[in-house]
Amino acid sequence: MGTMKKRDRLEVIFDILRTVREHHNSIKPTPLLRHSNLSSSSFAEYYAELTAKGLVKEIVDKDSRKYVTLTDKGFKFLEKYQLIRGLIEEFEL
């Protein structure tokens, strides 16, 4: 049986942001939770962190439905992720 490596914090953030981008930068919080493979409490924690860091923001449409979208900083994070990962591995951070 294959074992799955536990994702680190940065990888989880990358996966959440990538999911938002893959849904045309607009996804409701509940499907995002499902795609994230996290428990509700963990997801809530990550979601609060992503909002606080300005990587995602919530928008509300005219029918009062909530959507999650990436900010410019969120797009930048996705663009730079592999380089940042390289920096962390190169210097054993």
Added chain:
Amino acid sequence: MPAPMFDPWIFGSELVFTVVAVAFCAAIYFRTRESYSLTKHEGIGYFRDAFLFFGLAYLMRFLLSVVFLSGMAFETPSGRDLLMPLFILPLGYFSTVAIFYLVFSTVWHHFDNRKMLVFGHTVAILLSLASFFARSPELLTYLQLALLAVALVSVFLIRKEEKRMTQTKLLYTLVFGLWLLNLWVTGRHHPFPEPVETLFLIVSLLVFVIIYFRVSKWAR
């Protein structure tokens, strides 16, 4: 013993070395700004702050060297009493924090970061006060050597599954070792002749340049 004369060659080489070393430390700090701002990754944070503090430490070391080189430390009581402690206090603090932060950057996952920071800054203050009251860069060198030995043994025990000596570990060891040598030769009681002192400065610069280019590869 007669007071040492001001030597423009040593002053010039110290000045050039300090300007270039501080510039590369600052470059490493600013190069990693975006990576840190996007992720707030603790390891990146400690890493970049370590080089910021190393830059400040090398700057203070230069000012201390100027005090020694100019002969003020030996000829006039005011020079010894006022200028040297003035520089040795921040020198002790910045350099000890720099050493701690570079160690923290590799072990931060294993500790409570708040406690780790309080510990690091407390030890840095104690070491800088000890060297301040002793008015001795040599004492600071010995204390930092002991601290580094404890820190490296701890890192080895924490990361014992990673036995391989990587290029990064080698670079970190050189950063620490060369800092201690450069600090040691600032004082009067060391066995190294001038060409060896200059060699330490050149190798230190090479290490900073290598680290900068390795950072630049990933922080574009």
